[in-house]
Structure formats: C-alpha cells, structure tokens
Amino acid sequence: MRKIKLSIIFLISCVLGAKAQQDSIIMSKIYDHSFYKGQAYDDLRSLTKDVGNRISGSKNAEIAVKWSYDLMKTLPFDCVYLQDVQVPYWDRGSKEVLKLDGGEDEFEILALGGSVKTPQGGLTAEVLELELLSDLRKYGEQVRGKIVFINKPWDESMVETGVAYGLNSFQRSRGPSEVAKLGGVGYIFRSLASSSRDDFPHTGGTRYTDGIDSIPAAAISAVGANRLSLILKSNPRQKVYFKINSQWKGNVNSHNVIAEWKGRVSPEKIITIGGHLDSWDVGEGAHDNGTGITGTLDAIRTLMNLGYKPNHTIRLVYYMNEENGVHGAVKYGADAKEKNDQIIAAIESDAGGFAPRGFDIKASSSAVTWIQQVWKPLFENKYWVSRFLEGSPGVDSGVWGKHFPNTIMFNFRPDPHRYFDLHHTAKDVFEAVDRRELQSGVAALASLLYLVDSQYESIPK
Amino acid sequence: MRKIKLSIIFLISCVLGAKAQQDSIIMSKIYDHSFYKGQAYDDLRSLTKDVGNRISGSKNAEIAVKWSYDLMKTLPFDCVYLQDVQVPYWDRGSKEVLKLDGGEDEFEILALGGSVKTPQGGLTAEVLELELLSDLRKYGEQVRGKIVFINKPWDESMVETGVAYGLNSFQRSRGPSEVAKLGGVGYIFRSLASSSRDDFPHTGGTRYTDGIDSIPAAAISAVGANRLSLILKSNPRQKVYFKINSQWKGNVNSHNVIAEWKGRVSPEKIITIGGHLDSWDVGEGAHDNGTGITGTLDAIRTLMNLGYKPNHTIRLVYYMNEENGVHGAVKYGADAKEKNDQIIAAIESDAGGFAPRGFDIKASSSAVTWIQQVWKPLFENKYWVSRFLEGSPGVDSGVWGKHFPNTIMFNFRPDPHRYFDLHHTAKDVFEAVDRRELQSGVAALASLLYLVDSQYESIPK
CATH class of the missing domain: 3.40.630.10 (Zn peptidases)
Incomplete structure (x- = not known):
C-alpha cells in the first residue's frame, strides 16, 4: 500500500514537473x-x-x-x-482659480469631477480647515457660508500607496455633499498625492447625494495645501477667491x-x-x-x-x-x-x-x-x-x-x-x-x- | 517527553514571535x-x-x-x-568623432575608459564587423589595419538585465587588446544598452594587456550600431573616420x-x-x-x-x-x-x-x-x-x-x-x-x- 502511494506521488510529481517545464x-x-x-x-x-x-x-x-x-x-x-x-x-470648462482675497498668487487647483460651477464672477468666502470630514458636524452652523478645506496629509510611510489612497479617497468623494448639507459654499480638498512636495493638483471623482444641492469642489496641490494652511494659521479669517467653471452636460x-x-x-x-x-x-x-x-x-x-x-x-x-x-x-x-x-x-x-x-x-x-x-x-x-x-x-x-x-x-x-x-x-x-x-x-x-x-x-x- | 518537546517548541515560537514583532x-x-x-x-x-x-x-x-x-x-x-x-x-579630452569617410553625419560614440587617442588628425580605415570577439582569430591577417566593430545585440528578453550585461561586458573590456594583437587599428563596440532603440553611447572600462600596444576604442549607441551595420552590409569596403582624444595621465x-x-x-x-x-x-x-x-x-x-x-x-x-x-x-x-x-x-x-x-x-x-x-x-x-x-x-x-x-x-x-x-x-x-x-x-x-x-x-x- 505504501509502495503504491509513493508511486502515485512520484507519478504526480513527474507529470507536474513536466507540466511546469512546459509552462516555463x-x-x-x-x-x-x-x-x-x-x-x-x-x-x-x-x-x-x-x-x-x-x-x-x-x-x-x-x-x-x-x-x-x-x-x-x-x-x-x-x-x-x-x-x-x-x-x-x-466638462471642466475654463481654468479654475483659487487665490487669497485681494491677492494675485494662484494656488494650483483642479475642479473635482462632478463639481458644479461657482456663481457668476466666482465666490469669496472664509475658509474652515479640517483634517477629517468626520469632524465637520462639530462645527454645525459655523460651516454655513464657508469654504471647507480638508487638509489631511497622505500617509507617506506606506510602500503600498494604494492603501494610503484608500485611507483618504472617501473624503474626496463624499466631502462636497457633507459640506453642502451644512450650508458650506465650497470644498477644497488636499490632493491625493504621495508626496507633500508635489505641486500638481490631482483630480478625481465625487459622489453627490440626491436631494442635496451641489457645491463647487476642487483639489489643491499638496504644496498649495501646506501654504494655504500656514496662511490660515496666522489669519483664520482670511478669505479666498474661488472660481470653477465646470458643469454636468x-x-x-x-x-x-x-x-x-x-x-x-x-x-x-x-x-x-x-x-x-x-x-x-x-x-x-x-x-x-x-x-x-x-x-x-x-x-x-x-x-x-x-x-x-x-x-x-x-x-x-x-x-x-x-x-x-x-x-x-x-x-x-x-x-x-x-x-x-x-x-x-x-x-x-x-x-x-x-x-x-x-x-x-x-x-x-x-x-x-x-x-x-x-x-x-x-x-x-x-x-x-x-x-x-x-x-x-x-x-x-x-x-x-x-x-x-x-x-x-x-x-x-x-x-x-x-x-x-x-x-x-x-x-x-x-x-x-x-x-x-x-x-x-x-x-x-x-x-x-x-x-x-x-x-x-x-x-x- | 512529547509534552516537554511541544513546550519547548511553543516557547521557541513565542520567543521568535516576540522577536519578530519587535523587529516589525x-x-x-x-x-x-x-x-x-x-x-x-x-x-x-x-x-x-x-x-x-x-x-x-x-x-x-x-x-x-x-x-x-x-x-x-x-x-x-x-x-x-x-x-x-x-x-x-x-581623461576623455574633447568630443569623439565617428563618421563615414567623406560623410558629415556623426554616429553617437563615447571613448571607452582607458582608450588611447587616435593619431594626430584622426584615422580613416575600413571596418570589420563581427558579433563575437571569439571569431576574430578566424580573420587573421584581414584584421590588420582595420577598425573592428563588435556588434552583438543585448539580450532584451531578460528581466534580470545584470545577467544580460554580464553576457557581453567582457567583449568591451577585452576587445581592444584582442584586436590590437592582430594589428587592428581601432575598436568600435556596440553599447551595453538594454534597448536597441537607444541612441546614447554607454561608456565603460577596458583592460589593456601588458606588452600589447593600445588602440583607440569607443562605444557606439545601439541605434548607431544598427545604422553602421546596415551601411556595411551594402558596402563592406566603406571606410570610416574615427577620432578620439583621450589619454592616460x-x-x-x-x-x-x-x-x-x-x-x-x-x-x-x-x-x-x-x-x-x-x-x-x-x-x-x-x-x-x-x-x-x-x-x-x-x-x-x-x-x-x-x-x-x-x-x-x-x-x-x-x-x-x-x-x-x-x-x-x-x-x-x-x-x-x-x-x-x-x-x-x-x-x-x-x-x-x-x-x-x-x-x-x-x-x-x-x-x-x-x-x-x-x-x-x-x-x-x-x-x-x-x-x-x-x-x-x-x-x-x-x-x-x-x-x-x-x-x-x-x-x-x-x-x-x-x-x-x-x-x-x-x-x-x-x-x-x-x-x-x-x-x-x-x-x-x-x-x-x-x-x-x-x-x-x-x-x-
């Protein structure tokens, strides 16, 4: 019995071996x-x-x-x-603009996919900076009339960058709806870029919720996000000018x-x-x-x-x-x-x-x-x-x-x-x-x- | 006994596990x-x-x-x-030149490390193209006075490019000496480049042999090597002009x-x-x-x-x-x-x-x-x-x-x-x-x- 078993194993190995060789x-x-x-x-x-x-x-x-x-x-x-x-x-329409109210220097932004356009002539508003969308509700009425800026840095320590992306991409897709629900007028999202040295904005999809009015939303480059954040730290009442020209067709x-x-x-x-x-x-x-x-x-x-x-x-x-x-x-x-x-x-x-x-x-x-x-x-x-x-x-x-x-x-x-x-x-x-x-x-x-x-x-x- | 053995194994696993966790x-x-x-x-x-x-x-x-x-x-x-x-x-000296005798278009070349300079005013000679240095001896006296052109394409099928490099790099290092022994006057070597679409020359070391007079040697880009080879196929007596300005100091x-x-x-x-x-x-x-x-x-x-x-x-x-x-x-x-x-x-x-x-x-x-x-x-x-x-x-x-x-x-x-x-x-x-x-x-x-x-x-x- 033992002999037969071994023969079978040997036979299987030979067949597998020959197969592997052919595959190779x-x-x-x-x-x-x-x-x-x-x-x-x-x-x-x-x-x-x-x-x-x-x-x-x-x-x-x-x-x-x-x-x-x-x-x-x-x-x-x-x-x-x-x-x-x-x-x-x-359709994105013409180039987006984000700059400090009264300033000239533009931040590098791209409208997020699905974003509606800003009102004629753009909009000027104060900015509420947060790291996590889940903190938004704490601010209640303070959100109304503001542009919400979600500035969560990418986890650069991960070799598996796809996981780092997944940790944060829901904030891009769900952000505009969540902000709109509380009366926010715009959404600025720190780009899902794997380096904080990156000055390119990274666009991407959003998901609007039925029954909620859409608001204009854009991705800002990581470098731009860092710069804007510093400015807001020294002056939390700083207003920005925001213009997006995109629309659903x-x-x-x-x-x-x-x-x-x-x-x-x-x-x-x-x-x-x-x-x-x-x-x-x-x-x-x-x-x-x-x-x-x-x-x-x-x-x-x-x-x-x-x-x-x-x-x-x-x-x-x-x-x-x-x-x-x-x-x-x-x-x-x-x-x-x-x-x-x-x-x-x-x-x-x-x-x-x-x-x-x-x-x-x-x-x-x-x-x-x-x-x-x-x-x-x-x-x-x-x-x-x-x-x-x-x-x-x-x-x-x-x-x-x-x-x-x-x-x-x-x-x-x-x-x-x-x-x-x-x-x-x-x-x-x-x-x-x-x-x-x-x-x-x-x-x-x-x-x-x-x-x-x-x-x-x-x-x- | 069995119980003790299992305990020891368990203990070792725990220690190893804790160590691995600490390393992690x-x-x-x-x-x-x-x-x-x-x-x-x-x-x-x-x-x-x-x-x-x-x-x-x-x-x-x-x-x-x-x-x-x-x-x-x-x-x-x-x-x-x-x-x-x-x-x-x-020292490489000023830029190298390789072109068809009487022509204007230059091939992309770099002197190989260790190469001596060409005679004052450069040298003009016929070209003997081979794939393998080991075939050189078959040509005996035909090598004398010629520039030998070793044109062995890189094995592009290898993911492990270092092995492909190793298959051919001895022809770069040993070539000039081998050619010099038979009276050749110059050495042109197809660059060790991983793509035949590459028009950059890749330099590298050579080993001269004691007692053998050195000859000028250069790497030609893969694209240049393909072009030169085509020309030589239609006219094997085509001469080239070759000038190198490098020297040991x-x-x-x-x-x-x-x-x-x-x-x-x-x-x-x-x-x-x-x-x-x-x-x-x-x-x-x-x-x-x-x-x-x-x-x-x-x-x-x-x-x-x-x-x-x-x-x-x-x-x-x-x-x-x-x-x-x-x-x-x-x-x-x-x-x-x-x-x-x-x-x-x-x-x-x-x-x-x-x-x-x-x-x-x-x-x-x-x-x-x-x-x-x-x-x-x-x-x-x-x-x-x-x-x-x-x-x-x-x-x-x-x-x-x-x-x-x-x-x-x-x-x-x-x-x-x-x-x-x-x-x-x-x-x-x-x-x-x-x-x-x-x-x-x-x-x-x-x-x-x-x-x-x-x-x-x-x-x-």
Missing part, C-alpha cells in the same frame, strides 16, 4: 516576444498622442472608442463589437469596446481581461489607464502571435466611465448576467504600467494557495514577479463581479512607488512610461492568461 | 523615518548638481571626496577618515572615505556598508552610484536618528575607482587584512536607486535559508522586498572579500528594468531618480543593517 518554456517565449516584438508601448504612444485624454462623454472618449475598435480589428479576434453605455458627461451615448477570441474546447466558458478606456481630462491618461488597455491587448496579441489556441473564450473588455460613474462595468455586468454568461475568470489591469510585481487574487483560500504553490515559482526568480496574494479585484471587475461571485479574479499589481505621484494629474503622460517596464507587465499578463486558460480546471475551487 | 515595530519606524525624514534624495541632489560626475583621478573626484568627508562629519560617527589610494587618471593620489560608528557590545567586529564614490565622466553618476553612497549613509543616519546603538562597529566605506581599476577596494582589503580586521558582514549598494527588490547573499546555504525563513517575512508583504537569494557580492566587496572568505555579504538589488537604459551614459542624472523609490531602498538597507547588527550571532554560519 512557453513563458520564456512569451517574455521574449513581449520585449522584442511587443507593441503595447507603440499603441500607448498612439493613444496618448493621437487621441489624448478621454473623459467619458467627451468627443475624445468617442475617438478613443473608435481607436480601440480599429485596433482590435487588426487582430484575428472572432468578433469585435461595441456595447452601448449611457454615461454622464462632465447630461447623459451621452457611449460604449464599452469588446473583442472575443473563441475557445477551442469550452467556448461557452469565458475569461475576461481588460481595463477602463476612459481617463480624466488632464494629462494623457497614460498610466491611468492607457497602459492597462494597451497592455492587456498586447498580452492577447502575444499569445496569438505565438500560435496559441485558447481552451476557453478570451474576451477583451475596455470599460467606459470607470473614473466617474462605472456605468460601463455596470452595463457589462447586467448584460452578461442577462445572457447567463459563464465567466470563469477575470484579469484586470488598472494600476499603471510600472514593473510588474504580481496579482491580487479574489478566490477561495485553497485556490490562492494552489496558485502560490504551482504558478508563483514560474514567475518569481526569473521574472521578478512574486506577489500572489488574496486581495480585491479591480474596480470594474469588482462592480460587475457582484453578479458573478464564483469568478476567479486577478488584479494586476505593478510596482506602487510612483503611481500616486502622477495619478489623475497633468503629469500622467506617455513620457512617464518606461517601455521595458510596460512590456515586462505585458509578459506577466500574457503568462497569467495562458496559465488560467490552460489550467483553469486544475485550480481547486 | 522597529522596521515600521525605519520606513516611516526614511519616507518622511530621509535625506538621501537631497544629498544626491547636492552630489549630482554641486559636484557632478567624478571620474577617478579628476579634480571632481577629489571634490567628491571632500564633499563625502564633510557629509559624514555632520553625523555622530566616532571617526571619519580618508584612506590613501593611488588611482590611474584617464598617470597615477594620482586619491582616497576612500570611511566613517565608523563604534559597537557597544563587540566593537572589534565590523559590519561594512557602502558603495563606490567615483563615476564615469558623463552624466552625473546619479544611479551609478550616487544613490548607493547617499542611500547607505542615509540608512545609517536613520538608525542614528532613531536612537539605535549598534552591537558591532558599523563602518561606512565610499570606495574610489570602482569604474576603472577598483584600486579603492584593493587598498581597503589590503589594509583591513594587515590590521587583521574582523569584518563579519558587508552590505554593498551599486545597482541603482530604483524600487528595492531584495538582496543577493554570499553566505553558506544554511545562512541563506535562515535569512529566507526569519528575515524575508519581515520585508515581503508589507514592504514589497522579497528577493533573498544566494548570489554574488557587489564588485567592491567581491574584490576585498577575497581576504575575508567568511564574511557574510549582501548585495542590494533594486528593480533591474531601467538600470541599463542609463548606465554609464549622459542620461544618468538626478532627474532619473525617484524620491520614493530611493527612500524605500534606504529603508530596506537600514532594516537589513539593523537585522544584521542585532542578530548576526543567530545566523547559522
């Missing part, structure tokens, strides 16, 4: 292709320079939809199609862009891969999320060029409107649910195009353990990709995934050090992307896609 | 300090902008020595001193710069930490190796500022002349051996200031395994530092380490993707360094230094 050879071809023949970087140049930034609902967003459709059509997908999505269109027809590469063995089972196509309306949306969409497409192109034939259907999805509404992901999920799609796995890329470090995994603990034991060794020493931890899916997968609780989800994790230096700023341009880092990420994505497709059935569920 | 708290303070109060980035700005590049033997190298001494003197070291080192001084007195922080428990036992101070004579020597010297000093400053008292003596060493002779490391080793120093461990930083990934370790397998089991978990998930592999020490530690075979050596490994884009080029400037990445590396170095100092005796030897 295929990954070696993938990396070779990505570094030498990968085109994500060139596609990204075209997206950022020929199209530029592309906020949902804008003319540029529709140019980006067409750009994406045309790009997907160059590959041997079985079908490429647009999925209708209604998106809200918010109603709903607009837009699109998710989708392509499918039919599976040979189980075409009814689908692996979704992709990221959001829209961006904010500053910079070029290079790391957020040009690298995500050009990288995931290039991962598929790599497997196509290497002659791979997928077992399952691989569906590339470019979601519209992740930045200010996630209507694209909502629509994708509702349609997929209605059609009763069998989405077995999802891979999302929406954290930049820096050196790849790993994947967060939303799956059972036994699936995660298996992935750590079987797949991680293929990546770790040779390709410097070593984080395979239980974690959250990306924003879009997370939204549509509510209908698909059993889908195994992977969230691509590039190096986090530099992302929140340029996130949602004018600095997020093509020149901030390094080709080797981006193509190394493409190779990691292509390798994972290959492993998921070829070994999905082996993963303990 | 200290590392948390270290990271916090490094990101908020770290000064490596500011020191680096001063080194690169106030001093600039600093090739051994140059006036700037001595300015850098004084700069280093003064910087070390600002910290509460027990002593700071200069160690005399004789270094060769090689004899030996010069220079210095290693050393500081010591005396140990409280075993001051006779020494932990060396540092990197080389010299650089090539182009760019600003920012990643190579400004980040290494400012980073290791800042790691010590971090521990000092946190009130740490070392058990062993911590010796900071800035080596002179790593780039073209390693005379500083040779001298350091000879002196340490003569004084019978007990150097128990060494940490070197000479691979750039990118996001920290880990440390290569030169130690017994049992020591490496212990470090992987006990220390790696402290770094891996929270700080994204996860490579603790058996490997080579840095160049300087490797040189002096020949006298100290039992010293445990750590070689700092930052992310390798971007290093050979700027290594030994005009692109290696302060602006190519990211503060968060650099200070994250400082924190990793300070954490390792703390662990080595406080737990050296626990490491299985």
Whole structure:
C-alpha cells in the first residue's frame, strides 16, 4: 500500500514537473516576444498622442472608442463589437482659480469631477480647515457660508500607496455633499498625492447625494495645501477667491469596446481581461489607464502571435466611465448576467504600467494557495514577479463581479512607488512610461492568461 | 517527553514571535523615518548638481571626496577618515568623432575608459564587423589595419538585465587588446544598452594587456550600431573616420572615505556598508552610484536618528575607482587584512536607486535559508522586498572579500528594468531618480543593517 502511494506521488510529481517545464518554456517565449516584438508601448504612444485624454462623454472618449475598435480589428479576434453605455458627461470648462482675497498668487487647483460651477464672477468666502470630514458636524452652523478645506496629509510611510489612497479617497468623494448639507459654499480638498512636495493638483471623482444641492469642489496641490494652511494659521479669517467653471452636460451615448477570441474546447466558458478606456481630462491618461488597455491587448496579441489556441473564450473588455460613474462595468455586468454568461475568470489591469510585481487574487483560500504553490515559482526568480496574494479585484471587475461571485479574479499589481505621484494629474503622460517596464507587465499578463486558460480546471475551487 | 518537546517548541515560537514583532515595530519606524525624514534624495541632489560626475583621478573626484568627508562629519560617527589610494587618471579630452569617410553625419560614440587617442588628425580605415570577439582569430591577417566593430545585440528578453550585461561586458573590456594583437587599428563596440532603440553611447572600462600596444576604442549607441551595420552590409569596403582624444595621465593620489560608528557590545567586529564614490565622466553618476553612497549613509543616519546603538562597529566605506581599476577596494582589503580586521558582514549598494527588490547573499546555504525563513517575512508583504537569494557580492566587496572568505555579504538589488537604459551614459542624472523609490531602498538597507547588527550571532554560519 505504501509502495503504491509513493508511486502515485512520484507519478504526480513527474507529470507536474513536466507540466511546469512546459509552462516555463512557453513563458520564456512569451517574455521574449513581449520585449522584442511587443507593441503595447507603440499603441500607448498612439493613444496618448493621437487621441489624448478621454473623459467619458467627451468627443475624445468617442475617438478613443473608435481607436480601440480599429485596433482590435487588426487582430484575428472572432468578433469585435461595441456595447452601448449611457454615461454622464462632465466638462471642466475654463481654468479654475483659487487665490487669497485681494491677492494675485494662484494656488494650483483642479475642479473635482462632478463639481458644479461657482456663481457668476466666482465666490469669496472664509475658509474652515479640517483634517477629517468626520469632524465637520462639530462645527454645525459655523460651516454655513464657508469654504471647507480638508487638509489631511497622505500617509507617506506606506510602500503600498494604494492603501494610503484608500485611507483618504472617501473624503474626496463624499466631502462636497457633507459640506453642502451644512450650508458650506465650497470644498477644497488636499490632493491625493504621495508626496507633500508635489505641486500638481490631482483630480478625481465625487459622489453627490440626491436631494442635496451641489457645491463647487476642487483639489489643491499638496504644496498649495501646506501654504494655504500656514496662511490660515496666522489669519483664520482670511478669505479666498474661488472660481470653477465646470458643469454636468447630461447623459451621452457611449460604449464599452469588446473583442472575443473563441475557445477551442469550452467556448461557452469565458475569461475576461481588460481595463477602463476612459481617463480624466488632464494629462494623457497614460498610466491611468492607457497602459492597462494597451497592455492587456498586447498580452492577447502575444499569445496569438505565438500560435496559441485558447481552451476557453478570451474576451477583451475596455470599460467606459470607470473614473466617474462605472456605468460601463455596470452595463457589462447586467448584460452578461442577462445572457447567463459563464465567466470563469477575470484579469484586470488598472494600476499603471510600472514593473510588474504580481496579482491580487479574489478566490477561495485553497485556490490562492494552489496558485502560490504551482504558478508563483514560474514567475518569481526569473521574472521578478512574486506577489500572489488574496486581495480585491479591480474596480470594474469588482462592480460587475457582484453578479458573478464564483469568478476567479486577478488584479494586476505593478510596482506602487510612483503611481500616486502622477495619478489623475497633468503629469500622467506617455513620457512617464518606461517601455521595458510596460512590456515586462505585458509578459506577466500574457503568462497569467495562458496559465488560467490552460489550467483553469486544475485550480481547486 | 512529547509534552516537554511541544513546550519547548511553543516557547521557541513565542520567543521568535516576540522577536519578530519587535523587529516589525522597529522596521515600521525605519520606513516611516526614511519616507518622511530621509535625506538621501537631497544629498544626491547636492552630489549630482554641486559636484557632478567624478571620474577617478579628476579634480571632481577629489571634490567628491571632500564633499563625502564633510557629509559624514555632520553625523555622530566616532571617526571619519580618508584612506590613501593611488588611482590611474584617464581623461576623455574633447568630443569623439565617428563618421563615414567623406560623410558629415556623426554616429553617437563615447571613448571607452582607458582608450588611447587616435593619431594626430584622426584615422580613416575600413571596418570589420563581427558579433563575437571569439571569431576574430578566424580573420587573421584581414584584421590588420582595420577598425573592428563588435556588434552583438543585448539580450532584451531578460528581466534580470545584470545577467544580460554580464553576457557581453567582457567583449568591451577585452576587445581592444584582442584586436590590437592582430594589428587592428581601432575598436568600435556596440553599447551595453538594454534597448536597441537607444541612441546614447554607454561608456565603460577596458583592460589593456601588458606588452600589447593600445588602440583607440569607443562605444557606439545601439541605434548607431544598427545604422553602421546596415551601411556595411551594402558596402563592406566603406571606410570610416574615427577620432578620439583621450589619454592616460598617470597615477594620482586619491582616497576612500570611511566613517565608523563604534559597537557597544563587540566593537572589534565590523559590519561594512557602502558603495563606490567615483563615476564615469558623463552624466552625473546619479544611479551609478550616487544613490548607493547617499542611500547607505542615509540608512545609517536613520538608525542614528532613531536612537539605535549598534552591537558591532558599523563602518561606512565610499570606495574610489570602482569604474576603472577598483584600486579603492584593493587598498581597503589590503589594509583591513594587515590590521587583521574582523569584518563579519558587508552590505554593498551599486545597482541603482530604483524600487528595492531584495538582496543577493554570499553566505553558506544554511545562512541563506535562515535569512529566507526569519528575515524575508519581515520585508515581503508589507514592504514589497522579497528577493533573498544566494548570489554574488557587489564588485567592491567581491574584490576585498577575497581576504575575508567568511564574511557574510549582501548585495542590494533594486528593480533591474531601467538600470541599463542609463548606465554609464549622459542620461544618468538626478532627474532619473525617484524620491520614493530611493527612500524605500534606504529603508530596506537600514532594516537589513539593523537585522544584521542585532542578530548576526543567530545566523547559522
């Protein structure tokens, strides 16, 4: 009996060993292709320079939809199609102004997404500075007629900058409504920037509450926030002049862009891969999320060029409107649910195009353990990709995934050090992307896609 | 018996657990300090902008020595001193020229370190293009009177760019001598650049052989190499005009710069930490190796500022002349051996200031395994530092380490993707360094230094 057991173990090891060796050879071809023949970087140049930034609902967003459709059509997908999505269109208007009342020096600000405009001629008011929105209620009537300035510094001690972002981003999104409820007339928010030395404002989304009148809201650079705070310390009655020209322009027809590469063995089972196509309306949306969409497409192109034939259907999805509404992901999920799609796995890329470090995994603990034991060794020493931890899916997968609780989800994790230096700023341009880092990420994505497709059935569920 | 054993295991786990928890708290303070109060980035700005590049033997190298001494003197070291080192001084002279005979367009070249000058007025000759130096002998007499052009493309498929560099760097260092032996009159070497799209020449060292007359040698950019190769394919008899103005200027007195922080428990036992101070004579020597010297000093400053008292003596060493002779490391080793120093461990930083990934370790397998089991978990998930592999020490530690075979050596490994884009080029400037990445590396170095100092005796030897 013991002998038989050992034989079985030996047999399994041999089979696993041979399989690992085969995977290793295929990954070696993938990396070779990505570094030498990968085109994500060139596609990204075209997206950022020929199209530029592309906020949902804008003319540029529709140019980006067409750009994406045309790009997907160059590959041997079985079908490429647009999925209708209604998106809200918010327009920044002309440049914002924040300065001391009577002064000339302007602070670096950007209206927050969704902000309404200031009254004709701008508004002049005193400023109430707080660190935490939760302290607002203590001030009660003192809020009325004031501009509230939330000045909570970023926790710079965290290597995992995404966690530092999460610690504070709700103050950006919820702030304007909370201030409006108490009669405040404006909202100034310290930018979610990973350095207090940063003088660029970082925009981002807000969520207004039904039934509450909106108030104008802007992000101020970290340097500007420090300066304004110092001024207010010496003169708490200091007034500022604030002017924003942004407005909602109603709903607009837009699109998710989708392509499918039919599976040979189980075409009814689908692996979704992709990221959001829209961006904010500053910079070029290079790391957020040009690298995500050009990288995931290039991962598929790599497997196509290497002659791979997928077992399952691989569906590339470019979601519209992740930045200010996630209507694209909502629509994708509702349609997929209605059609009763069998989405077995999802891979999302929406954290930049820096050196790849790993994947967060939303799956059972036994699936995660298996992935750590079987797949991680293929990546770790040779390709410097070593984080395979239980974690959250990306924003879009997370939204549509509510209908698909059993889908195994992977969230691509590039190096986090530099992302929140340029996130949602004018600095997020093509020149901030390094080709080797981006193509190394493409190779990691292509390798994972290959492993998921070829070994999905082996993963303990 | 069984009960006792379990108790012992439980006790050990508790002790180890408490120790790990204490380490974790200290590392948390270290990271916090490094990101908020770290000064490596500011020191680096001063080194690169106030001093600039600093090739051994140059006036700037001595300015850098004084700069280093003064910087070390600002910290509460027990002593700071200069160690005399004789270094060769090689001077590039005026700008190099390589162009087609009769043409105007110049190729981007840099004389290789150690190159002699071309004859007065330059030289014009046919070009023999090869991929491998080892093929040279096949050509015998055909080499005479020609410029040999070694055009082996970089292996771009490797994430570990240092290995790709190593595959080819001997052709740079040995080429001129080998060509000279066969009567060749010049040497053009395809730059060790990690991208074939790179139009910057990358200089670097050569080794001339005693008794062989030197010939002029230069690195050509990868783009230039591709262009020259295409021209030679259509016309193998195409001559080029080549002019280099560099020369050896004899030996010069220079210095290693050393500081010591005396140990409280075993001051006779020494932990060396540092990197080389010299650089090539182009760019600003920012990643190579400004980040290494400012980073290791800042790691010590971090521990000092946190009130740490070392058990062993911590010796900071800035080596002179790593780039073209390693005379500083040779001298350091000879002196340490003569004084019978007990150097128990060494940490070197000479691979750039990118996001920290880990440390290569030169130690017994049992020591490496212990470090992987006990220390790696402290770094891996929270700080994204996860490579603790058996490997080579840095160049300087490797040189002096020949006298100290039992010293445990750590070689700092930052992310390798971007290093050979700027290594030994005009692109290696302060602006190519990211503060968060650099200070994250400082924190990793300070954490390792703390662990080595406080737990050296626990490491299985």
